[in-house]
Amino acid sequence: xxxxxxxxxxxxxxxxxxxxxxxxxxxxxxxxxxxxxxxxxxxxxxxxxxxxxxxxxxxxxxxxxxxxxxxxxxxxxxxxxxxxxxxxxxxxxxxxxxxxxxxxxxxxxxxxxxxxxxxxxxxxxxxxxxxxxxxxxxxxxxxxxxxxxxxxxxxxxxxxxxxxxxxxxxxxxxxxxxxxxxxxxxxxxxxxxxxxxxxxxxxxxxxxxxxxxxxxxxxxxxxxxxxxxxxxxxxxxx
Amino acid sequence: xxxxxxxxxxxxxxxxxxxxxxxxxxxxxxxxxxxxxxxxxxxxxxxxxxxxxxxxxxxxxxxxxxxxxxxxxxxxxxxxxxxxxxxxxxxxxxxxxxxxxxxxxxxxxxxxxxxxxxxxxxxxxxxxxxxxxxxxxxxxxxxxxxxxxxxxxxxxxxxxxxxxxxxxxxxxxxxxxxxxxxxxxxxxxxxxxxxxxxxxxxxxxxxxxxxxxxxxxxxxxxxxxxxxxxxxxxxxxxxxxxxxxxxxxxxxxxxxxxxxxxxxxxxxxxxxxxxxxxxxxxxxxxxxxxxxxxxxxxxxxxxxxxxxxxxxxxxxxxxxxxxxxxxxxxxxxxxxxxxxxxxxxxxxxxxxxxxxxxxxxxxxxxxxxxxxxxxxxxxxxxxxxxxxxxxxxxxxxxxxxxxxxxxxxxxxxxxxxxxxxxxxxxxxxxxxxxxxxxxxxxxxxxxxxxxxxxxxxxxxxxxxxxxxxxxxxxxxxxxxxxxxxxxxxxxxxxxxxxxxxxxxxxxxxxxxxxxxxxxxxxxxxxxxxxxxxxxxxxxxxxxxxxxxxxxxxxxxxxxxxxxxxxxxxxxxxxxxxxxxxxxxxxxxxxxxxxxxxxxxxxxxxx
Numbered sequence: 001x002x003x004x005x006x007x008x009x010x011x012x013x014x015x016x017x018x019x020x021x022x023x024x025x026x027x028x029x030x031x032x033x034x035x036x037x038x039x040x041x042x043x044x045x046x047x048x049x050x051x052x053x054x055x056x057x058x059x060x061x062x063x064x065x066x067x068x069x070x071x072x073x074x075x076x077x078x079x080x081x082x083x084x085x086x087x088x089x090x091x092x093x094x095x096x097x098x099x100x101x102x103x104x105x106x107x108x109x110x111x112x113x114x115x116x117x118x119x120x121x122x123x124x125x126x127x128x129x130x131x132x133x134x135x136x137x138x139x140x141x142x143x144x145x146x147x148x149x150x151x152x153x154x155x156x157x158x159x160x161x162x163x164x165x166x167x168x169x170x171x172x173x174x175x176x177x178x179x180x181x182x183x184x185x186x187x188x189x190x191x192x193x194x195x196x197x198x199x200x201x202x203x204x205x206x207x208x209x210x211x212x213x214x215x216x217x218x219x220x221x222x223x224x225x226x227x228x229x230x231x232x233x234x235x236x237x238x
Numbered sequence: 239x240x241x242x243x244x245x246x247x248x249x250x251x252x253x254x255x256x257x258x259x260x261x262x263x264x265x266x267x268x269x270x271x272x273x274x275x276x277x278x279x280x281x282x283x284x285x286x287x288x289x290x291x292x293x294x295x296x297x298x299x300x301x302x303x304x305x306x307x308x309x310x311x312x313x314x315x316x317x318x319x320x321x322x323x324x325x326x327x328x329x330x331x332x333x334x335x336x337x338x339x340x341x342x343x344x345x346x347x348x349x350x351x352x353x354x355x356x357x358x359x360x361x362x363x364x365x366x367x368x369x370x371x372x373x374x375x376x377x378x379x380x381x382x383x384x385x386x387x388x389x390x391x392x393x394x395x396x397x398x399x400x401x402x403x404x405x406x407x408x409x410x411x412x413x414x415x416x417x418x419x420x421x422x423x424x425x426x427x428x429x430x431x432x433x434x435x436x437x438x439x440x441x442x443x444x445x446x447x448x449x450x451x452x453x454x455x456x457x458x459x460x461x462x463x464x465x466x467x468x469x470x471x472x473x474x475x476x477x478x479x480x481x482x483x484x485x486x487x488x489x490x491x492x493x494x495x496x497x498x499x500x501x502x503x504x505x506x507x508x509x510x511x512x513x514x515x516x517x518x519x520x521x522x523x524x525x526x527x528x529x530x531x532x533x534x535x536x537x538x539x540x541x542x543x544x545x546x547x548x549x550x551x552x553x554x555x556x557x558x559x560x561x562x563x564x565x566x567x568x569x570x571x572x573x574x575x576x577x578x579x580x581x582x583x584x585x586x587x588x589x590x591x592x593x594x595x596x597x598x599x600x601x602x603x604x605x606x607x608x609x610x611x612x613x614x615x616x617x618x619x620x621x622x623x624x625x626x627x628x629x630x631x632x633x634x635x636x637x638x639x640x641x642x643x644x645x646x647x648x649x650x651x652x653x654x655x656x657x658x659x660x661x662x663x664x665x666x667x668x669x670x671x672x673x674x675x676x677x678x679x680x681x682x683x684x685x686x687x688x689x690x691x692x693x694x695x696x697x698x699x700x701x702x703x704x705x706x707x708x709x710x711x712x713x714x715x716x717x718x719x720x721x722x723x724x725x726x727x728x729x730x731x732x733x734x735x736x737x738x739x740x741x742x743x744x745x746x747x748x749x750x751x752x753x754x755x756x757x758x759x760x761x762x763x764x765x766x767x768x769x770x771x772x773x774x775x776x777x778x779x780x781x782x783x784x785x786x787x788x789x790x791x792x793x794x795x796x797x798x799x800x801x802x803x804x805x806x807x808x809x810x811x812x813x814x815x816x817x818x819x820x821x822x823x824x825x826x827x828x829x830x831x832x833x834x835x836x837x838x839x840x841x842x843x844x
Contacts (some may be wrong), residue, residue, distance in 0.1 A: 071444045078615055079704045083400060083607040098646040098701060105641065149840065 014053070015224070032076055032096075040085075042092045047122055049103035057121075058187035058196060059114055061107060070104040111182075114189060115220055122213050133222040136177070140229065143170050147236060164237055171233045174226055182222040188216050242371040242400055243361050244408075244600025248430030249307040249457060250567070252276050253594060254357040255601035256365065257610060265364045272594060274360070277304045280339040287356040294492065299325035299485040301339055306353075306457055309335045310344040310391075313382030313729050323463065325485040333729050345731060348739055350391035351367050352520050358395060366417055369523035371551060373604040376403035379452030379621045381667050382679050382708050383729040389707065390731055390739070394739045399813065400607050402705040405429070405449055407618050408588075408599030409565040416613065417589055421560030422448075423668045424548075426586065427596075428576050429566035429688075431457040435545045437552040439812035441654035443613045448552035448620050449640045456537065458496070458568040464533040469512065469521070484515050502527045503570045514610050531573045538577050545581055545598035551640050551821060557786050559707060562586040566591050567596040576692035617642050620702050622677075631673045636700055639669065643653045645837075650715070654702040657688040662798050663698065663709065665725075678728040684712055685721060693700050696721070752805070759812075761806035763796050766812055770819055777826040785821050792818040 020027065021034035036078040043052060050057050055071050076099055090201055105162070108115050132140035146177065148165045192212050195205065244255045251273040255264045264272040279286050279294035279302040286294070294302040303326055309317060314330035319327060327338040330569050336343035354374075361369045374397075376388050382787065385402050406425035413419045427434040434452035438445055450720070456609040469491050470481050481487050494510050501508040503527060512521045549555065561579060564586045569575065578586050590598065618642050625635040636647035651661050661684040670674030686694045695715040702708055712721040721730035726732070731739070770793060778786060792815040799807040 028723050062381075071442070071446075073443065074617060075615055078617070080401075080603075080615060081609075081612075086611055094701070094703060095646075098644040101642040102647055197294050 017038065022092075029047070030153060032073075040096070041094050043096045043099050045099070047099075049106050049116060052099065052103045053107060055107070056196070057117060058193045059110070059117060060193050061113065063108070063222055067082060073100050085174055090225075097161050110189070111185075111220070111223070114185065117192075117218065118213060121209075122217070130221055133225065136226070137221075139173075143167075143174075143229070143233075146170070147233070151236070154216070155208070165235050167233060171230060171237070174233070178223060178226045178230060185216065185219050185223065186218065188212055192216070240371055240559055241365070241367065241369065242270070242373060242589075242604035243356055243369055244597055244602070245354065245372050245374045246405070246408075246597035246600055247307065247353065247374055247391070248276055248596075248672075249305050249429055249459065250276055250672075251593065252353050252357055253597035254295065255594075255597040255606040256361065257601045260524075260611075262332075262415070262598040264597055264606075265361050267360055268363075269334065270481050274356055276306065276353050277302060278304070278306070278349050282820065285339075285352060287352050289772040296486050300306070300327065302322070302489075302782050303328070303337055303339065304666045305431055305557070306337070306346050306349045308455070308459075309348065311348075311381065311385070311729050314805075316729075322482075325489065332735075333727075334731055344520040345734075345735075347387050347391040347839035348394055348729060348743070350388070351394035351739075351743060354391055354395035354397060358397060370396065370398055370724050371604075373401045373403060373600045373607065374399055374704075375405045375408050376402055376786055376790065377429070377433070377452060377454055378406050378427075378434040378436050378618075379454050380404075381454075381622055381677050381707075382706070383605060383677070383727060384454070384685050385705060385707050386683050386727065386730050388633060388704070391737045392798070393736060395741050396740075400601060401709065402621075403449070403600065403603050403616070403707070404434070404447075404618055404621075405596045406430075406434045406450070406565060407616055408597075408603060409563060409614060410438050410445055410599065411614065412590055412595045412599040413441075413443060413563055413587070414419065415611075417587070419561055420589075422554065422558055422673075423561040423563055424559045425565055426569065427546070427547075427564045427565035428454075428540075428568040428574060429457050430568070431455070431459050431540070432539050433457060433544065434477065435541075435548045436831050437548050442615065444615050445700070446617045446642075447619045448554070448597075450549045450619055451548040451551070453544060454538065456540055457566075458499075459569070460537055461499055461534050461568065462492055462495045464537070465499060465525075465530065466491045469495060469510065469523070473512075473521050474525065476521070477514065477516055479514060479516065482514075487512070488514055498525055499571070502530050503572060507734055519813065527572070534571065534573055538571075538573055542572075542577060542581055543824065545578075553679060556582045557702065559584070564588045565592050565595055593683065617707070618797070619643060620645060620706055622667045622704065623669055623806045624679075624708065625666050625676075627666060627673045632671060633666050633668070633673050633676050635703060641702075643706055644704055646699055647699050649700070651684060651686075651688055651696045651698060652694055653689070653691050658691065659686055659716045660684060660690050661686055661696070665700070665710070679708065680710075680725045680727045682710070682723050682725045684723075692826045753780070755805040756803060756808075759808040760800055763812055764802045766815060767793060767796060771817065773819065773826055777829060780825045780829065781822050785818070788818045789815070 003232045014217040016219070021037060021039060024034060024037040026034065055061055055066070063192045077093055077096040079090065079093045079097060105118050146163060146166055151169060153163065160192065195208055195212065241256065244540055246253045253264050253272055253274065255262050266272050267274065274288040275292040277291040277295065279291035282293065295304065312335055313333050314328060314335055325338065329336045329338065329343065334345050336345055337349060358369050366826055372392060374388055374392055376385055389399045392592060406427040409427060410425050423438050423440060425436045425438065432454045433456040433614065434450065436450040437448045439448055451833045469684065472482055472720055473479055479634060481491060490512060494512055497507050498510045502714065508525050510523045510525060514521055526736045559582050562582045564575065564578065569588065569592050575586060602611060602614065603616065606614055619640045620637060621637045621639060623635045624637040625633040626649070628634040636643050636649060653661065662681065664681050666676040667671060667679050667681045670676050684696055684698065686696060696712055697715050698710065700708060702711055710723050710725055711718065714721065755817055770789065792811070796808070796811040796815050799811045
């Protein structure tokens with residue numbers, strides 16, 4: 001089958017508020033509902049998830065606030081509350097709910113949130129690493145050999161024990177590696193938020209911004225790589 | 239807005255409930271029972287449903303359908319392993335199972351529609367109004383085809399199915415409303431044929447499902463089968479008799495196994511008794527609860543694995559669960575309660591009747607949809623990952639399992655060859671890597687304008703709605719035109735087939751009604767003729783000649799219309815006859831009163 005993976009990247013700039021109510025054609029001043037005819041308004045598909053949920057583009061988000069906002073908007077948009085409304089309003093409710101659910105799912109998880117922000121800020125499609133990060137190269141190659149050997153022994157034979165023990169310790173090492181990467185990412189998230197809060201438009205600030213994004217990208221992709229190896233390992237040795 | 243009822247369309251029993259004064263209530267039948275056995279029998283007098291159909295299980299097993307829910311949204315191949323257990327005949331047509339009943343074959347949605355109609359009529363009789371809208375529950379782990387089949391059944395029954403909701407989440411609504419349950423809860427739902435586990439967070443009226451898992455082929459039926467197999471094995475060993483050759487006795491075995499299991503939930507000992515064919519007398523067997531539990535252990539254990547997976551997907555441990563709720567008749571088994579309690583480390587709740595709680599929750603959801611209840615909101619998830627086939631027979635996931643619904647995903651398609659005019663899309667559901675290990679949902683061909691390779695850009699949107707049912711739409715990004723898609727379900731009825739079945743159902747319903755009215759009128763006419771004859775013998779001499787001839791001619795008129803097909807004509811002539819006998823009746827009444835008084839006097843004297 002012929003298909004390309006669709007990029008989730010929307011336009012970079014913040015979308016302007018909708019100008020006109022689809023129903024009464026009056027100027028829409030309200031956030032989600034027309035002030036005049038009280039009809040629900042479609043959330044623009046170009047709206048980024050941060051804006052959709054009413055949060056600034058920061059990587060530290062209060063989970064409780066996020067959840068509260070999600071619940072509030074769910075009550076506003078969910079199809080359950082549009083059963084007696086017109087077909088057009090039902091369609092809008094369905095689209096808005098689906099968008100809201102995606103936005104919440106993305107922002108709820110710190111890693112997905114960062115990947116999404118990176119996508120918005122630097123326009124990167126999620127990068128999937130095919131080769132190990134440089135500092136892990138030797139280690140991973142060796143691990144692959146051990147894994148192959150382990151698989152070849154048929155897993156049940158007596159000879160597996162030392163191999164299995166070795167794989168176990170490898171797994172622990174890699175899991176620690178993953179945690180380290182996540183800790184580094186956490187620091188980068190804080191740096192990003194501070195930089196944004198300062199709101200400087202200097203060359204220095206721009207360079208700092210690019211540095212943080214670049215490092216974030218690298219660590220995110222390394223982490224994904226290690227995480228995949230760990231889960232592969234986990235499913236092999238059980 | 240017209241009333242919406244909540245329906246629990248179960249494997250073994252079904253119920254209908256409604257909301258009154260902020261409380262859900264189950265609607266009882268004329269016999270006072272709330273459960274309608276999900277059994278449909280084809281008799282010489284037509285189709286019957288429920289308690290009366292259940293009696294036909296042993297009388298005409300090949301024409302009595304039970305557990306039809308197991309076949310919803312399935313192909314024959316899916317149920318190959320258990321065909322031997324069912325006495326009725328199954329075939330397949332266009333990927334959909336057909337059940338042969340007498341001369342005709344019916345799809346599982348048609349059979350389910352008969353059960354739904356019974357519930358609809360029950361609600362109409364009880365509430366004294368026409369019912370056309372319903373919320374119907376399904377197992378949380380039902381896939382798209384099974385949900386669609388349930389919706390089709392509703393349509394065939396003449397119901398506008400406003401929402402398909404998951405059974406465990408429905409139960410949580412009932413608990414949340416009536417028991418004010420809060421926090422993180424696990425709903426363990428073991429029904430007649432299916433098992434579900436759902437983990438939910440209840441906060442300020444929002445019921446957010448965090449994860450769900452299950453087994454659509456694990457329920458009370460399977461426990462009964464373990465016991466029934468033991469009966470059959472022992473009878474073969476003791477009597478040299480293979481009951482498999484006697485479908486009626488096999489049904490008796492199944493029902494006795496169920497009864498034994500149910501008795502052992504309350505008692506420690508029970509005796510199963512079966513009449514044997516071929517003059518072999520009786521089979522009688524004492525059972526202890528321990529014995530049944532050892533037969534059930536493996537099945538109960540099988541339900542625990544989905545519980546662990548759901549916890550894992552929710553990112554929780556058993557300690558994080560504040561409350562455990564038991565749903566479904568099979569959770570009455572003490573062993574189930576023990577194992578669930580051991581897994582979660584806390585005593586499970588069962589304040590609400592596990593047989594009724596799902597229907598009650600469906601009524602709550604119905605009330606939310608009709609705008610009655612505004613403070614509760616259910617945010618459910620899709621139980622299985624949705625994806626499409628990519629090169630090399632691999633499934634590419636678009637919407638992950640346990641994603642909150644409504645959920646949507648977009649995918650851009652283009653061409654690899656110049657002038658290519660179509661792209662085939664194969665939609666799948668499941669968690670496995672390879673296409674062949676997942677469930678095929680549907681196929682369709684995307685129309686593409688003939689252009690150089692890579693130039694066309696068609697955006698396909700996969701949207702799972704609040705019912706957990708997939709909707710697909712396509713848009714040509716260059717022209718902005720939307721494209722209508724003819725999606726061919728892999729295991730479901732096409733729209734045309736459903737239309738036809740709805741038509742047939744109305745036609746049958748009209749025919750059935752007419753036939754029933756005629757039969758009723760004829761029977762009543764016979765009763766009134768006999769009564770008049772009797773009255774004439776008793777009191778004919780007490781009325782005048784004029785009365786007598788008027789009665790005689792009215793009787794002849796009833797007799798004449800009775801052999802016709804018009805129930806209204808019969809009723810009209812019956813009314814005439816009643817008028818004609820008015821005087822006679824009065825006279826007889828007087829006489830019998832006098833006699834009664836005389837008797838009384840007589841008795842007083844003596």
